Amino acid sequence: MRITIDRDRCIGSGQCVMTAPGVFTQDDDALVALVPGQEDGAGDPRVRDVPLACPVQAVTVTED
Amino acid sequence: MTETDISRPAPSAPPFPQDRTCPYQPPEAYTRWRGDRPLTRVTLFDGRPAWLITGHAEGRALLADPRLSSDWGHPVFPVVVRRTEGRGGLAFPLIGVDDPLHARQRRMLIPSFGVKRMNAIRPRLQDLVDRLLDDMLANGPVVDLVSAFALPVPSMAICELLGVPYGDHDFFEECSRDFVGAATSGEADAAFAQLYTYLHGLVAKKQAEPGDGLLDELIARQLEEGGLDHDEVVMIALVLLVAGHETTVNAIALGALTLMQHPEQIDVLLSDPDAVPRAVEELLRFTSVSDYLVRMATEEIEVGGETVRAGDAVLVSITLMNRDATAYQDPDVFDARRNARHHVGFGHGIHQCLGQNLARAELEIALGSLFARIPGLRPAVPLDQVPIKAGHDAQGPIELPVTW
C-alpha cells in the first residue's frame, strides 16, 4: 500500500488521525504526517477510508 | 436533463429554513425533499430562489468544490437570516472568505487547534465539568441544563483557549448571544459593535502585557512580524469566540436531550470509555446542530441533472445529508453504537470546522461525565414543552429543565 500526503492542502482537521491513528499523526504544526515506520499503512484496513474521510483530498492511497 | 432557470422563482418552491417541531428531527417538510433527487428548490425569506442540496455524496462533492464561494462580502451573497441583511462588504475571516485568503488565515491557526493540543487540555476541561456537576447536584433538582451546564462549558473553554480573562465571560456571553440571536440587523450590529470594541481593547492590552493564550500567540507571531494587522487579529478573535460558543452550547444541550429521550442509549454510552467518542460522532450526525451551510456558485455546475448557474444561491442541508439513506442505514434511528463516519456535522471541504477537536473533547467530557455522575437524569417537562431555537439558528433547546 502506498500513502501520499499533501501538506499544502491539509487543513489540520485530524480526520486521518481519528480514522487510522496508528498510521497518521500530526506534527508540531498540526499538519498531517505519517507515523515513522508505518508509512506503508501497517496493514491497517482503515487506511483505505482515509482519502474519503479527509475533507480536502490531501491523502491518496494506492495498492501496490 | 431538465433545464431549470433558478432566476425565475418556482411558485411552488417552499420556504427555507423551517423550524423543527421535534428538537432532534428534521421538520416534516424536509423529510419530503429527500428521495431520488440530491437537490431541491427552495425560497429564502427575501424571496430569492435557492438550491438546497440534500444528498450526502453530492453535498460533500460540492463542499469540496472551489466553484462554490463562501465570500460573505460579495454584494449578492445569499442572505438567509434577516439580521445579516446589509452586512455585505464586512470581511469575516476564515468562515466568510475564499482561498487563497482563507488558507493564509487558517494556516496561522491550525497549530493552535491540533489533535494533540486539544487532547492536552482535556484534564482542565474535566476539572471544569466536575465543578459544574458538583454545583448542579448541590442546587437541584430541578435545574436548567442549558444555563447550569451546556453554556458555561464552551464559554470557559474558549475563553481559556484564547486567553480572554474569565472575569469578562458574562459580558462576552451576553454579546455573543445577542449577536447570534438578534432579530434585526440593527440589533446584531449593536452586539457586534460591543464585542468588537471589547476585543479591540483586549488585543491592545495583550500587546502591552502578553499572556499565554491563543490570542497572545497570534499577536506575538503575526502582529509583531507584520503578517496580520490589529483589525485582522480582532476579527479572528471575534469569529473564534462566536463560532466556538453557540454551536457547542447547543451540541451539549441537544446531545443530552437526545440521550435522555433514548435511555437505552445512555447504557451504551456508559458501557466503556471507548463508547463515548463513538456516541458523540453519532450525536453530531443525528442532531445536526449546524443545520445548513450557505454558498454562492461562481461558475456553472451540473448537480443531479440540474444546472446550477453562476450567482445562484446554494444551501447545503447538513441535516438531510446526515440523514441520507444511501450513506447511513436507518438514518432516522439514533444508534450510539453506529459508525457515523463521513457525517458532515462539522461541514466538509476547506471550511470544515477549525474547532472540531476542541468540540469533541468538550462533548465527550461533558456528556460522559453528566450521565456517569447523575444516573437517572431526565427532562422535567414533556418533550413538546421544551422551547427550541428557530430553524435559521444553531439547533437546540433554549431551556432544558432536568430532574433526577
Ligand code: HEM
Ligand atoms: C459541536 C460544536 C460545533 C459544531 C457543530 C461546529 C460546526 C461547524 C461547521 C458546520 C462549520 C463549517 C462552516 C462552513 O463550511 O461554512 C464550522 C466552521 C468553523 N468552526 Fe465550528 N463547530 C463547532 C464548534 C467549534 C468550536 C469549539 C470552535 C472553536 C473556536 C469552532 C470554530 C470554527 C471556525 C473558526 C470555523 C470556520 C473554519 C473555516 O472557515 O476554515 N467551532 N463549524
Ligand code: SF4
Ligand atoms: S484528514 Fe486531511 S485535512 Fe485533516 S489532518 Fe488529515 S490530511 Fe489534513
